[in-house]
Amino acid sequence: MEKNLATDASLVRAYLQGNEASLSTLITRHQSRIYSFIYSKVYDKDVAEDIFQDTFIKVINTLKRGKYNEEGKFLPWVMRIAHNLIIDHFRKNKRMPMFENKGDFNIFSVLCDGDLNIEKQIIKDQIELDVQELIKELPEDQLEVLTMRIYKDMSFKEISENTGVSINTALGRMRYALINLRKIIEKHNLILTN
């Protein structure tokens, strides 16, 4: 009871002398005003909770560092800290707006991880291995062009220079290579999908 009648200044002094219970009294005494003040600005209970916590972390740090200038104005001082943190919160949110997940729209329905999951990666590897086996059935000239184009990423100009044929011939061989590859896949009754 005695503690509840004590002034903020005397509680702060007691806290500085190591009386932790004084802090509890101070927080209990002012929590409603400070929290309501923060909530009235941010309208979000979780954010208000965070700012309230950060406010008192600053208060505790400042008090313990002995940097608090006692002028009998504990509450206005705490309110000023809370006010500054609210401004920081809005500044940060302006740069990095927070997306709230509402019931009618889920952000994760339009966002997805571009990387393949392990199952899809295994399937992809298997398909690539199958294709490498299949292309061995192609005629030599077509296999050469297809390998240069797909696996060595060469342009048709480079392929024509390397193989000593015209660009049109290289293009034609590539076209027939793909047609034949499809035929081979159909012949073996394969389904190559990922």
Add this chain to the structure above:
Amino acid sequence: MGKLYTKPSLEGKLKNLNPKKETLQFLLNYSKVLHISTKGEMQFETILN
């Protein structure tokens, strides 16, 4: 008589709002474990577990 479309004032809603007990407990615990030591002009923060 025209209808009045008014919202209940926010003041009533904002009264008696309090932070969670966990938050208060965290702050009290934080205060207990925080130790500031001074060496010359420098201050060091230690969290004692």
